[in-house]
Amino acid sequence: MRYADFTPYDLVLLAQGLGVTLGLFAATTLIGLALGAALTVLHYYRVPVIGHVVVAVTELLKNSPVLVQLFLVFFGMPAFFQVNMTPVTAALLTVSLNTAAFAFVIFRSGVEAVERDQIEAARVFGHSRWQILRRIISPQAAAFSVGPLIGLLVNQLQVTSLISVIGVADLTKIGNILNLRTLEPFVVWSVIGLTYYLCAKALAALGGRLERHLRRSVVWQGL
């Protein structure tokens, strides 16, 4: 091993790592939220077996380490199903599913919170179940869910750091590389940690603004 000082190029490396982290975070958030919403609809229609399976699988994903989920997908799936799996695919798949599991739980409690109060009234007026979901439940459940969702996403941003373990060149992996090369752990991990911290703060601030905006518009409509 050779010692080497920091070079200006390390900043490019850092930026690349940050790009991978943010890109993967954005992609898994989109997929995860969409999937979580779809699962919520499935569950809402009380499809006999599927509803239970969804609940069981989400509970399993919520209650096991993301690292183990990553290993199962990255090392386990290729061996068992004879499929190719790049680190990035495995990371996308695992983190998306994980986000979906948590999003499902948040959406579902949002739906249940609305359902109790108002559904009977709507049903009496002869609306179909889909109309009730679209026109009455969804807007309110979405408003209920914004707060918890922001908390979830701030957390999932941190979860993405684990994909470095299966070799994705995200911010943490760049940290590993710089740490080994420069042997300056304090500097390297402080910079990496600070970068994550600032991202989390920015995300939370953004989410807070969105929440205020949504709440205002929901109140505006007189809900």
Next chain:
Amino acid sequence: MIEINNVEKRFGSAEVLKRINLKVEPGEVVTILGSSGSGKSTLIRCINGLEALSGGAIRVDGHDVSTSAGLAAARRRSATVFQLFNLYPHMTVLRNVTLAPIQVLGQPRAEAEAQARALIDLVGLTEHADAYPQRLSGGQRQRVGICRALAMQPRYLLLDEVTSALDPEMTGEVLAILARLAAEGTTMVFVTHEIEFARRISDRIVFLEAGELIVDMPTEAFFSEEGGLAVPRIRKFLSKMTKD
């Protein structure tokens, strides 16, 4: 003796108590009347040291409550019963009553518990000694509050609107106990809206109006035409309170 000399209390620019002077001798029952916001409760909170004085002095048996040693001594001589009970929610009735005797007075646990059980019997809560406060009705909770205060064997009992949060039936339970204590010669400073009850048990009535002590006279005089009733403000207050 509780001596209150020229006591002032300000919250920001609001003058809540203005140059109050009052003496309570051992064995006396002194009732403080006045409309909401007149400063009655603040006066109690000054005596037990929950509010710092802005001016003047309060001494309990000569101990100045504005010094920390004086306050500690004063607090051992007086005990407070609160409007909203303020029981310790994580402790049973028995532990609520024995906490201060054990921790502050250093009584042995067995002795403190025996004394507490006697008090709990006295207020008719024998079978609730091991219950948590949340399981009790408001009237029962306030009876525990009284036990907790009596367990300190205080010379002075400070009662801060102790029945204001209770319905009439529960109010009756609590007043019955207070009447008995008064008859036994317990010294009390009693802030209340229960005019009739105050008239029955008090030796003196003090009337506060907007932070000023405007009348301090024996109970009989207070309720006579030429005494308290001659003061228009008090006449108005009494007629309003008794109408409700």
Next chain:
Amino acid sequence: MIRSWNALEPHLGFLLEGFALTVAACVLAVAGAVVLGALIASLRTARSRAARTVAAVYCDLFRNVPFIVQLFFFFYGLPELGIYIGAFETGVLAMSIAGGAFVADVIRAGILSIEQGVIEAARVFGLSRWQIFSRIVMPNALRVSVRPMGSVLINLVLTSSILSTITVNELTGTAKIVAATTFMPFEVYAVLLVLYAALTYTLSLAVTGVHRRLNRGMPEAVA
């Protein structure tokens, strides 16, 4: 199934050792996190402004930086300071520090939930500041904190899997080795996933039990 079982069976003892290490790490880390958390929580509700700021920064920082980054910071950084402790000890330390930030928030919420009048009563009856803190404030704060504290504990168990990245052979670390030697990563990680889920599920049952015990006599709505 039978083939997999036969292949895995010889490694059960090894996996059990890993499990024991996971339990040890979690027990130690929980103890550390509770002690640290109680300390930080009392600083956060202290009179001194400086103390409150320090404690708030601590919570904010360690909650918003990924655990793996914190872990690497200590693992690679401590030797730089001349502090040579084993990987296991480093892991427990990092888990205690990160967990402490979460526990502090939980306890702080518990402290703030105590009615001011109850504290005033204790003051009037002559209890000292320390007596009020230890006999009134803390027991009440802990009582309402059991459930959220349980989630922190469960998160610590899941987090402990990350210790495998600094060569600690806890449950995930041993599973990694078994997966590599048996060439059955899918089976191994699938079992591991279910194991962790079972473990956290059992813990959540225990938490509910403790919560009930500590809150007997309390109406459920308050507790």
